[in-house]
Every structure is written in C-alpha cells, then in structure tokens.
Amino acid sequence: MTDLLPLRAPARADAALxxxxxxxxxxxxLWLALIALLLFLVVTPLFIxxxxxxxxPEGAGYTLANYVxxxxxxxxxxxxxxxxxxxxxxALLAAIFAxxxxxxxxxxxxxxxxxxxxxxxxxxxxxxYLGAIGWILLAGPNxxxxxxxxMAVTGAKAGIVNIFTFPGLILAIAAYSYPYIFVFTxxxxxxxxxxxxxxxxxxxAGGWRTTLKVTLPLVWPAILGGLIITFLEAIAxxxxxxxxxxxxxxxxxxxQLWQFFEFPVQAEVAAAYAMPLLAVTALLFWxxxxxxxxxxxxxxxxxxxxxxxxxxxxWRWALLGYTLIVGGISVLLPFAVLLQAAFSRAWGRGMxxxxxxxxxxxxxxxxxxxxxxxxxxxxxxxAATASLAILLALAIAYIVSRRLVPMARALAFLCVAPFVxxxxxxxxxxxxxxxxxxxxxxxxxxxxxxxxxxxxxPIAYTSCEAxxxxxxxxxxxxxxxxxxxxxxxxxxxxxxxxxxSIIAAWILVFxxxxxxxxxxxxxxxxxxxxxxxxxxxxxxxxxFEYLAALGGxxxxxxVILVAVSFRLVGRDFMLRRS
Amino acid sequence: xxxxxxxGLGKRFGEVAAVSGVDLSLAAGEFVSLLGPSxxxxxxxxxxxxxxxxxxxxxxxxxxxxxxxAAGAVPPEKRRMSxxxxxxxxxxxxxxxxxxxxxxxxxxxxxxxxxxxVERILGIVQLDRLKDRYPAELSGGQQQRVALARAMVIExxxxxxxxxxxxxxxxxxxxxxxxxxxxxxxxxxxxxxxxHDQAEAMVTSDRIVVMNQGRIEQVADPFALxxxxxxxxxxxxxxxxxxLEGTLAGGEIGFAGFALRADRFPEFAKLGRRxxxxxxxxxxxxxxxxxxxxxxxxxxxxxxxxxxxxxxDYLVAPGAGGPPLxxxxxxxxxxxxxxxxxxxxxxxxxxxxxxxS
Numbered sequence: 048m049t050d051l052l053p054l055r056a057p058a059r060a061d062a063a064l065x066x067x068x069x070x071x072x073x074x075x076x077l078w079l080a081l082i083a084l085l086l087f088l089v090v091t092p093l094f095i096x097x098x099x100x101x102x103x104p105e106g107a108g109y110t111l112a113n114y115v116x117x118x119x120x121x122x123x124x125x126x127x128x129x130x131x132x133x134x135x136x137x138a139l140l141a142a143i144f145a146x147x148x149x150x151x152x153x154x155x156x157x158x159x160x161x162x163x164x165x166x167x168x169x170x171x172x173x174x175x176y177l178g179a180i181g182w183i184l185l186a187g188p189n190x191x192x193x194x195x196x197x198m199a200v201t202g203a204k205a206g207i208v209n210i211f212t213f214p215g216l217i218l219a220i221a222a223y224s225y226p227y228i229f230v231f232t233x234x235x236x237x238x239x240x241x242x243x244x245x246x247x248x249x250x251x252a253g254g255w256r257t258t259l260k261v262t263l264p265l266v267w268p269a270i271l272g273g274l275i276i277t278f279l280e281a282i283a284x285x286x287x288x289x290x291x292x293x294x295x296x297x298x299x300x301x302x303q304l305w306q307f308f309e310f311p312v313q314a315e316v317a318a319a320y321a322m323p324l325l326a327v328t329a330l331l332f333w334x335x336x337x338x339x340x341x342x343x344x345x346x347x348x349x350x351x352x353x354x355x356x357x358x359x360x361x362w363r364w365a366l367l368g369y370t371l372i373v374g375g376i377s378v379l380l381p382f383a384v385l386l387q388a389a390f391s392r393a394w395g396r397g398m399x400x401x402x403x404x405x406x407x408x409x410x411x412x413x414x415x416x417x418x419x420x421x422x423x424x425x426x427x428x429x430a431a432t433a434s435l436a437i438l439l440a441l442a443i444a445y446i447v448s449r450r451l452v453p454m455a456r457a458l459a460f461l462c463v464a465p466f467v468x469x470x471x472x473x474x475x476x477x478x479x480x481x482x483x484x485x486x487x488x489x490x491x492x493x494x495x496x497x498x499x500x501x502x503x504x505p506i507a508y509t510s511c512e513a514x515x516x517x518x519x520x521x522x523x524x525x526x527x528x529x530x531x532x533x534x535x536x537x538x539x540x541x542x543x544x545x546x547x548s549i550i551a552a553w554i555l556v557f558x559x560x561x562x563x564x565x566x567x568x569x570x571x572x573x574x575x576x577x578x579x580x581x582x583x584x585x586x587x588x589x590x591f592e593y594l595a596a597l598g599g600x601x602x603x604x605x606v607i608l609v610a611v612s613f614r615l616v617g618r619d620f621m622l623r624r625s
Numbered sequence: 626x627x628x629x630x631x632x633g634l635g636k637r638f639g640e641v642a643a644v645s646g647v648d649l650s651l652a653a654g655e656f657v658s659l660l661g662p663s664x665x666x667x668x669x670x671x672x673x674x675x676x677x678x679x680x681x682x683x684x685x686x687x688x689x690x691x692x693x694x695a696a697g698a699v700p701p702e703k704r705r706m707s708x709x710x711x712x713x714x715x716x717x718x719x720x721x722x723x724x725x726x727x728x729x730x731x732x733x734x735x736x737x738x739x740x741x742x743v744e745r746i747l748g749i750v751q752l753d754r755l756k757d758r759y760p761a762e763l764s765g766g767q768q769q770r771v772a773l774a775r776a777m778v779i780e781x782x783x784x785x786x787x788x789x790x791x792x793x794x795x796x797x798x799x800x801x802x803x804x805x806x807x808x809x810x811x812x813x814x815x816x817x818x819x820x821h822d823q824a825e826a827m828v829t830s831d832r833i834v835v836m837n838q839g840r841i842e843q844v845a846d847p848f849a850l851x852x853x854x855x856x857x858x859x860x861x862x863x864x865x866x867x868x869l870e871g872t873l874a875g876g877e878i879g880f881a882g883f884a885l886r887a888d889r890f891p892e893f894a895k896l897g898r899r900x901x902x903x904x905x906x907x908x909x910x911x912x913x914x915x916x917x918x919x920x921x922x923x924x925x926x927x928x929x930x931x932x933x934x935x936x937x938d939y940l941v942a943p944g945a946g947g948p949p950l951x952x953x954x955x956x957x958x959x960x961x962x963x964x965x966x967x968x969x970x971x972x973x974x975x976x977x978x979x980x981x982s
Contacts, residue, residue: 521714528708529728
C-alpha cells in the first residue's frame with residue numbers, strides 16, 4: 048500500500064518529537080486570537096465605560112462628581128423611575144397579550160393557529176420604532192385614524208385615544224415585545240403532558256380550574272423568564288421612548304442618556320448614569336438563571352405522556368377573536384396605516400386617488416441625501432455583522448464543546464456577557480473606547496460593525512452552541528480516524544452538517560442588525576448612516592410619508608429574507624426558544 | 626514484536642483515575658475485547674489507543690514506534706487506524722458510497738481504484754445495492770454495515786470498535802456478532818473491541834481483557850475466563866456463579882452449612898486458610914440420592930425453582946442451613962420444592978479465587 052506512505056513517517060516519529068507535535072495544536076493560537084478579539088469587543092468598551100464614570104471631565108484624576116451630577120437631579124431620578132415603571136407595565140401588558148395566545152396555540156383546538164403564529168412572527172420582526180410610528184398615525188390626538196373614526200361615528204369634537212401618554216407608550220412597546228413571552232410560554236406548554244391535567248380531572252377538578260391551578264403554574268418559570276426578558280427589553284429600548292415619550296414629556300433612562308450627548312456633551316455623567324441600567328439588567332438575568340435552575344418541579348422532561356388538545360367549543364371563537372385583536376394592535380392596524388402613508392401625498396388626507404403617489408419611494412430611494420445610501424449601509428453592515436458574529440461564535444462554540452483549551456468556559460461567558468449590556472450603554476462604551484484616537488474609528492463602518500457584532504454575539508453564540516451540541520462529536524472523530532486532520536473534519540463534515548443551523552443563526556443576527564437603532568444612534572457619522580437612524584431623524588422631522596416608505600423597504604426586505612430562510616432551513620427557527 | 630503495546634497506561638480526569646496501570650500487548654491479527662461495566666475505563670482506553678485522548682502516564686506503541694506518551698501523541702488521523710463508533714457516526718450528508726470512499730479520497734487514490742475498493746467492500750458487507758442511499762434511508766443494521774465498510778476499506782493497521790452493537794435490537798445484535806468475527810477471519814486486522822456484553826466478547830474475541838475501576842482484572846481467552854476466573858469480580862461479571870467462602874481446618878474446608886474434604890481439590894497445596902471458591906450453577910449436579918463419584922457431595926433441600934425453558938433454575942439450601950446455592954439442571958430433571966436432594970460438585974470445575982491477587 049504505497050499510498051499509505053505519507054502517513055507512515057509521523058507514526059515512526061521518535062518519542063522526543065512528540066512534545067513538538069502536541070505543542071503545535073493550532074487551537075492554542077486560535078484561542079489567543081479569540082481572547083484578544085473578545086477583550087476588544089466586550090471587555091474594553093465596558094471597562095472604559097466604568098472608568099469614564101469616575102473620571103473628571105478634563106481628564107484630571109478620578110472623582111465621584113459624575114455620579115452626583117447624574118443622580119442628584121430630580122428629573123434624572125424621575126427618568127429612572129419612569130424606566131422601571133415602563134418596564135413593569137410593558138411586561139404585564141405583554142403577558143396579558145401573550146399568555147392566552149400561547150395557551151390557545153399550544154393546548155386548545157382554537158382555529159387559525161398558523162395565522163396566529165404568523166401574526167406573532169410579524170410582531171417579532173417589526174422594528175419597534177416603526178410600530179411606534181404606526182401608532183402615532185393611529186392614535187395621535189385628533190389626527191390619528193382611530194380618533195377620526197371615533198369622531199366620525201359619534202360626532203364628538205375630540206378623539207378618545209392619545210398615544211402620547213404613559214399608557215400609550217406602554218402599549219406601543221408591549222405590542223412588539225410580547226413575542227418573547229409567547230415563545231417561552233408556548234414552548235413550555237407544549238411539553239406539559241396531558242396526563243398532568245388528567246390527574247387533576249380524576250381528582251375532580253374542572254377544565255378551567257385545572258388550567259389555572261395545574262397547567263399555568265407548571266409553566267410559570269417560562270412565563271417569568273419571558274416577563275424578565277420583556278422588562279429588560281423595555282428599559283433598554285431607545286427608539287419608541289424617544290419617538291413617543293419625548294413629545295409627551297416622558298423621560299426614561301435611555302432618552303436621558305441621549306440628552307447627555309447634546310451640547311454640552313457630558314459623556315462622563317452619561318457613563319455614571321448608565322450604571323443602574325447595567326446593574327438592573329445583570330441582576331435580573333442572574334435572577335432568571337437562578338429561578339430557572341431551581342425549578343426542579345417543572346415537569347418539562349420532554350418525554351412521557353401524550354398531549355391532547357382541549358376542546359373549547361364555542362369559546363374557541365372568542366379566543367380567536369382575542370388573538371386577532373392582539374394581532375391587530377401589533378401588526379395589522381399599524382401596517383395598514385403605514386402602508387397608506389407610504390403611498391400618500393399627505394397621510395392625513397385619507398384614501399383617495401388624488402392622494403395616491405409613488406413620490407415617497409422615489410424620494411427616499413433617490414432624492415434624500417442619506418436615505419438611499421443608508422439602505423445599502425444597513426444591509427451591508429448587517430451582513431458583515433452576522434458573518435463576523437457567527438464566525439466568532441462558531442469558533443468559540445467549537446473550542447468550548449470540544450474542550451480544546453483550558454478555561455474555554457471563560458470564552459463562552461464573554462460571548463454571552465453582552466446580553467446584559469443595553470444597546471445604548473454598549474454604544475456609549477464603544478464611542479468612548481474607539482471613536483476617538485488612538486483607535487479613531489469614528490466615521491468608519493468598522494466601528495458600527497464591531498459594535499453590532501458585540502451586541503448580537505450572545506444570539507450568535509447561543510445558536511451556534513446549540514448547533515454544536517446537537518452534533519455528535521463521533522461524526523468528527525470518524526473523519527479523523529480514517530485519516531482526515533482537524534481541518535478536513537471541520538470543513539468536510541462539521542460545516543456541511545451544521546449548514547442549516549449556521550444559516551439560521553446568521554439570519555437571527557442579520558435581521559435585528561438591519562434595524563438596530565439604540566447602538567447605531569451614537570456611532571453613525573453622516574457618511575455611515577443606517578436606515579434606523581434615518582427613520583428616527585425622519586420621525587423627529589414629522590415626515591411620516593417618507594418614513595413609511597423607507598420603513599416599507601426595510602420590512603419588505605425582511606419579509607423576503609424570512610420567507611427565503613423558511614425555505615432554506617424550515618419554519619420555526621425564529622420563534623424557537625433558545 | 627507486538628503489533629500494539631500498551632505499557633503502564635493511565636488517564637486521570639482531575640482527581641479521578643479513569644484508567645491506571647494498563648499493560649497489554651496485542652499480536653498482529655489478534656482480536657481482543659475490553660470488557661467491563663460502564664465507567665470501568667474501557668472506552669477511555671480505546672480512545673487513548675485511537676489518539677483522541679492523551680494518556681496521563683504510560684505509553685502506547687505500534688510496531689515498536691511510540692504513538693502516545695504523556696508528553697504528546699501522534700494525532701488520530703496519522704495512526705493508520707480505523708474506528709467504529711457507538712453512534713456509528715455515519716455522515717448523513719453523504720451517500721453510503723461517499724461515506725465509504727471518504728478515507729480513500731484522503732489517501733489520494735485514483736478515482737477508479739476508489740470505486741473498485743468501495744464496490745468490493747460493499748459487496749462483502751452486502752450493501753452493494755444500497756450504495757446510493759443516504760444514511761437516513763437505512764435501517765440500524767445497514768448503518769452498522771456502512772460503518773464496518775467505511776472502517777475496513779482503508780485497510781487499517783488496527784481496527785477499534787466502541788460498543789458497536791449496543792444500539793441494535795437483540796436479534797440483529799446476535800447476527801452482527803458473528804458478522805464481525807467473519808470479517809475479522811477474512812481480513813485478520815488487529816482489532817480492539819470495547820463492550821459491556823460478555824456474550825459479544827466471547828463470540829468475537831481471541832482474548833478478553835476484563836476491566837474494573839480503571840484496572841485490568843484478567844486477560845484470558847473466553848474458555849479460561851469463564852472456567853478459571855482469577856478474581857471475584859471476573860467470576861461474578863462473566864456468567865452466573867456461586868461464591869463459597871470457607872475456612873480450611875483439619876483437612877476440611879468449612880462452609881456455611883456444609884464442609885468439603887480439602888484433599889479432593891486438585892490444587893490442594895495452594896489453598897490458604899481462608900478459601901474462596903466460584904462454582905458455576907451448571908457445574909453442580911442435582912441427584913436424588915448420594916452417588917459414588919469421586920467429587921464432593923452435599924445434602925440439601927430445594928427452596929426455590931424457576932423453569933426457563935432451556936434449563937431449570939433451582940435454589941438449594943445445604944443441609945445444615947446457610948445461603949442456598951444456585952443450580953442449573955436440564956429441563957428433564959424435575960424436583961419439587963422441599964424435595965431432599967444431593968448436590969454433586971466436581972472439584973475440577975471449581976475455580977479457586979485468590980483474593981490477595
């Protein structure tokens with residue numbers, strides 16, 4: 048067998064050569080490179096942010112003055128209180144939206160389940176600030192469609208709903224964050240065996256009683272997890288509070304942080320002011336981890352017992368009605384009015400042929416000085432972000448799962464750590480660390496791509512880690528033992544087998560990256576504008592028609608992408624709990 | 626020179642010694658099983674041979690050249706070995722033929738040569754008609770054959786099998802045991818086979834290595850292992866047995882409830898004061914009356930019985946009390962509970978276990 052000769056030489060290697068062979072495991076070099084990259088992406092911006100919060104403005108030593116400035120002001124404290132109140136309100140309303148829908152889809156014979164899932168998916172992929180604009184068109188005082196309808200029907204002189212209020216703000220945010228609770232809850236409900244409910248029935252409990260006393264408590268940890276995520280999303284959100292809250296004189300932490308960067312810029316105070324947000328987020332994530340880890344009583348073993356659907360009778364139509372109302376609030380109504388605005392000369396003039404135009408699209412695509420370019424930027428940056436994040440996440444997930452280096456867990460921790468950094472805080476950290484010399488990335492695409500990569504690294508990592516875990520290591524071992532090196536095993540076996548998961552993870556990063564606003568608002572320069580920031584600027588100028596047209600472009604592109612990815616990797620990957 | 630030589634091989638995971646002090650030498654063309662309960666270190670040993678795990682101590686050498694030491698190891702892909710995994714690890718993104726051809730392509734064989742080799746091996750494992758199927762379209766047994774073909778087509782110096790039959794149903798498992806042995810007889814590839822199933826090891830192997838808690842208990846061919854177990858663990862792990870613990874005094878060995886004349890035991894001279902015998906249930910005869918054979922006779926009483934079709938399983942309490950002995954009797958030997966019986970024990974078929982070793 049002459050063909051085996053090339054393999055023969057190393058096998059005859061002298062024992063003295065063996066340590067060399069071991070030292071040349073390339074994983075070690077890769078590990079060092081990854082550590083360096085993660086330090087750059089995750090640790091440094093955060094470290095600079097914390098350091099800056101103690102720095103005197105002129106760079107003269109350290110001080111607590113920033114904290115005094117940040118928290119001595121009553122208005123600043125009220126913004127902090129508003130954020131907490133907003134988070135709680137949003138979490139509560141989102142649960143009211145999501146839990147009945149999740150139960151209906153997972154456990155009952157309610158009709159229109161696919162439609163329900165589609166509506167939830169629609170709410171999930173809609174950028175919250177676009178939904179907020181939709182709600183301004185619907186429920187702006189007097190001019191909003193709902194108010195005009197009310198006045199037309201009742202003859203009243205004034206409208207009845209006003210989105211520029213605290214409850215309005217809660218609604219506009221909850222309408223786009225309830226999918227988290229839906230996904231968590233329905234996934235958990237699908238794992239509860241009907242036998243659990245049968246056991247309650249046989250002891251004499253009725254249908255509703257069983258659902259309330261047995262089923263829902265069983266999935267309580269999942270609901271709690273969803274509540275926490277929704278709360279954190281709401282307090283970290285920048286777009287909707289800026290669009291709806293500021294005109295209503297409702298200030299929250301994120302909008303206050305933004306104001307610190309108006310002239311005169313108080314970056315150090317902003318850094319200090321960001322700390323509670325960071326602390327609350329980290330704390331709640333820790334609480335969620337703990338509470339999920341402890342719930343041993345949850346019967347979510349994933350096996351044992353069939354699951355039967357509960358026959359609702361006439362109630363199923365009531366439940367469907369509820370689902371449609373939620374879907375209408377979050378998707379159907381806002382989309383309808385945005386669509387109308389996008390094709391109107393003036394949205395308030397209503398539906399008429401004379402009002403119909405394509406001018407808005409022409410304007411945002413070709414005339415507006417940054418909008419057209421921002422579309423290209425958004426998609427290019429998002430693609431670069433997704434690719435970089437997935438590459439990084441895959442490499443680390445591989446190293447961690449194969450235990451190639453000592454302390455691999457530390458890498459994994461750094462990858463998911465950005466979960467607890469609200470986008471706007473991350474952006475401030477990146478701005479402070481890398482915008483100015485010596486790194487001097489301000490005005491470059493790299494700054495935005497790197498910040499986005501950090502922001503979405505947790506999504507990328509959890510997806511890639513799950514994918515890696517689903518792959519039996521023996522698949523790879525089998526390639527190596529028949530003569531393939533680690534590189535061949537990776538390129539010929541591991542990558543092809545993970546192809547679908549990798550595409551899915553890429554899209555899961557790409558979609559939020561196309562609409563990311565809170566991290567972008569501090570980091571974009573005039574020559575690196577992205578759609579989200581342009582949309583935000585258009586909204587503050589009140590150009591809702593242009594805005595709707597540009598938003599439409601973003602949504603159509605998203606929908607096409609989601610549809611294509613469903614084709615490629617199957618449905619469900621977006622609404623999967625991970 | 627030994628084909629494969631493990632010397633003082635050990636592996637620690639943190640504080641736990643998964644494998645320690647394993648010395649083993651395989652002749653070329655030999656089929657050796659590593660047999661033991663889960664967690665005994667057999668798979669760790671196999672993965673060290675394959676090069677997936679670096680030993681903490683000791684070494685592995687093939688044809689006299691070092692493959693693994695604590696300081697470093699030749700990577701798996703350069704060991705000219707081949708392995709069959711518990712999960713089969715058939716690549717689902719490749720057809721049967723592509724799976725089998727993978728290793729050959731890495732060796733840069735010509736297209737025609739690869740096709741010929743793949744064709745031949747698939748014929749041998751009776752998969753020639755399924756070569757364009759994807760693994761998902763195959764049954765468990767067929768996947769197993771693909772794994773065998775893929776491992777053997779590269780003509781490895783050493784073939785490693787890690788519990789390859791544990792995922793098959795009972796009938797198929799029995800069939801595949803003989804299949805593996807048939808392929809070994811055809812190719813004479815030096816083979817290390819890991820299993821926890823003693824029947825599998827006994828059907829396939831030239832020699833069996835019984836492992837327990839990371840150490841080798843005994844290395845022997847199937848016949849010697851069953852009939853001459855050297856440790857209490859081996860006697861208990863391989864087949865069923867009766868342990869008789871007694872004390873040698875005044876020419877008699879006293880057990881619980883009965884005593885035996887020591888001079889009838891062939892290795893009488895080797896007996897110490899404390900004696901541990903292992904007697905297989907089939908090595909005990911069940912008689913209605915005392916006979917005049919030259920063995921040992923013990924009076925007893927049937928306390929329990931079960932009919933298993935191929936034989937009777939009796940529990941017989943020795944005359945003066947003491948723990949009952951298990952006796953396997955032919956289906957025709959019918960005794961009732963409480964029947965008085967005589968146990969006939971052939972000293973030649975009693976294994977003396979030296980607990981000090």
